Amino acid sequence: MEMEGPELFGHPKGLMTLFFTEMWERFSYYGMRALLILFMTAPATAGGLGFDDRSSGAIYGLYSMAVYLLALPGGWLADRLLGLKKSIWYGGIIITLGHFTMALPGLVGWLVKEADLRSAPTGLDLQTFFLGLVLIVIGTGMLKPNISSIVGQLYPENSSKRDAGFSIFYMGINLGAFMAPIACSTLAVYDWHLGFGLAGFGMLMGLVQYRLTGKYLDRLGEAPVPRGKEEQDKRKRLIRVTIGVGTVVALVILLFFLGIFSVNASAVAALANTVIALVALLFFLYVLFFGGLNGEEKKKVLVIAILFSFSAIFWSGFEQAGSSLNLFAERFTNRHVFGWEIPTGYFQSINSIFIIIFAPLFGAMWVWLGRRNLEPSSPLKFAIGLLLLGIGFLIMYFAAKIAAGGGVAAPTWLVVTYLFHTFGELSLSPVGLSLTTKLAPKKFAGQMMGMWFFSIALGNLVAGRIAGEASGGTADALQQMPDRYALIVYTTMGAGAVLLLLSKPIRSLMGNVK
Structure with missing residues (x-):
């Protein structure tokens, strides 16, 4: 079956519309993310909010959790009311407003020439900061799930080019995630709010090109x-x-x-942690015992429930990148090169560089192993991902020992850590999404996909809470930091080892699904 409509290099031109929209949206997201916890923990005299590590970690965790949770109502709203195209458009507008709202105090400070005189964050700082986060969460929830859905609709159901189209689309994600921390962190050196403003400008660029080239999407994603x-x-x-x-x-x-x-952010984060875990448990129990499933379907749902837990553990470690590891780069890493101090946020681009380099190699490796009947099963890939994540934190354990002893760690500690974390991500992340679609019973397909995002949301929330304890912001916390990283090593590698032992029983529960 051939594709209809204009094409570019063998793919629908609409793919380029979505590619650049997503690239600029990820530019805005990762640009602000690279600054978020640094801005919260920076003293007011340096233009920050002066929050303690625990509160900052809790806010970071709640924010990153909400981004994934709101993808569920965002998809629902698009499917039933707005349509995919309008949801992307309105979501992008709300995201832009959110970033510009966070940038507003910088403009006001520049106008009144008082930015360097204050010793505590003003009401405007706090209000625009939290309002901006709320708007970005709402906008991302409307845009993120629906833009991926339109990519799938560009191709006929059995098109051989669909996977290649998604690969091109995901390259846009990583290009945005690579460029943004460098660009936004460079401006943030002069004023935090300039960095937030550039993130908003990125989303604005995405909206402009989305409007100008939206004709290539034809009638896809229209409101029902x-x-x-x-x-x-x-x-x-x-x-x-x-x-x-x-x-x-x-x-x-x-x-x-x-x-x-x-609102006490730490208390809300603890409550949200309990609520999400309880909702997930009750949901899986309901589906297993009252969902009207046959024996085979129940076994597959049980596999999803088991992998839900391991997925949450993985993301709780992986998402330390924007929180505790970001603070480690700020506080305990030698960032001086030839007399120039590397902005902390630059380190947030490392993962994207490694993704761009190694994703094709991992894909080729799985194909090569598959042809020889040596490709690991999906549960085994999950276990490998957790073990690689644990190795990354083992490296950070030794880096933390240097910091706790009063030394300054070389940047290579973080670079190698991010390398192993990227390998873990490439082993686990694509597998989890694909496996959920294959195992989910038809009557619960959408809800099971929602549970996959639930696991990521839970992991992000836990990551923020861990970061509040593992960032070494005080003398006592600094001495405890190596032990905090050691605990992450025990948890992630222990989970990986358990999953290795369970991989064969889990594989038998999966039936004919690979």
Whole structure:
């Protein structure tokens, strides 16, 4: 079956529209992410918020958790009301507003010439910071899940070019993630808010090109058109529910900014941790015992539930990149080269560089092993990913020992750590998404995909909480830092070893799924 519409290098031209939209969206996300925990922990005299490590880690974890959780209602809203294309457009606008909101205090400070005189963050700093985070979370939830869905719709169902199209699309993600930390961190050296503003400008560029080249998407991703009175009434009810939920959320946010109530980030993160884990457990128990599944389907759901836990463990370690490892680069790494100090955020580009270099090699390696019937099973790849992650943190354990002893670590410690973490990501991340689609019973396909994102959200939340304890922000915390990293090593490598032992029983539960 041939593709319809204009093509470029054998692929639909719409792929380039989505490629650059996603590239600029990831530019905005990773540019701000590279600065986020550094800005929160920087003293007010250096233009930061002066938060302690525990609060900063909790806020970072809640933010990165919410980005994944809101992908679920974002996909629901697109499927039932807005359509994919409009969701991407409106999501991009909200993301842009979020970044520019975070950049606003820098503009005000420049206008009144008082940025260098304050000794504590102003109300404007705090309000624009939190409002900006909320807007970015909402916008990302609307854009992120739906842009990937349109990529799939560009190709006929059995097209041999679909996988290649997704590979090109994901290259856009990594190009954005590579460029952003370097660009935004360079400006942040002069003013944090310039970095946040550049992140917003990146998303604005994405919106401009999305509007100019959106014609290549033709009629893909249009809003669903209700047919008949029953569907129209259902749509009206959905609109009322959406408006109602949105109003409640907006009211809660308004009350927070008016100071009617305050939020303890660490306590909220701990509560959210418990709630997400409990919801996941209850969901899997419901599906297994009351989902009306046959024996084979129950076995496959059990596999998803088991891998859910190991996925959360992996992401809780991997996502230290933007939090505790970012702070290690800031506080305990020698960043001086020929008299020039490398901005801390530059280290956040290392993972993307390694992805761009090694992703094709990993893909070729799995194909080569598959032809010889030597390719590891999916659970075994999961285990390998966890073990590689653990090796990365073992390296950080020794780097932390240097810092705890009063020394300064060479940048190669972080570079090699990120190398092993990238290998772990390439072993586990593509497998988890693919395996979930293969194992999920048809009647629960969408919900099981949601649970995969749930596991990433849980991992991100735990990562933030760990970072609050493992960043060495005080003298006592610095002495405990090697032990904190050792605990991560024990957890990740222990989980990998357990999964190695369980890989054969899990493989038998998977039936004919590889």
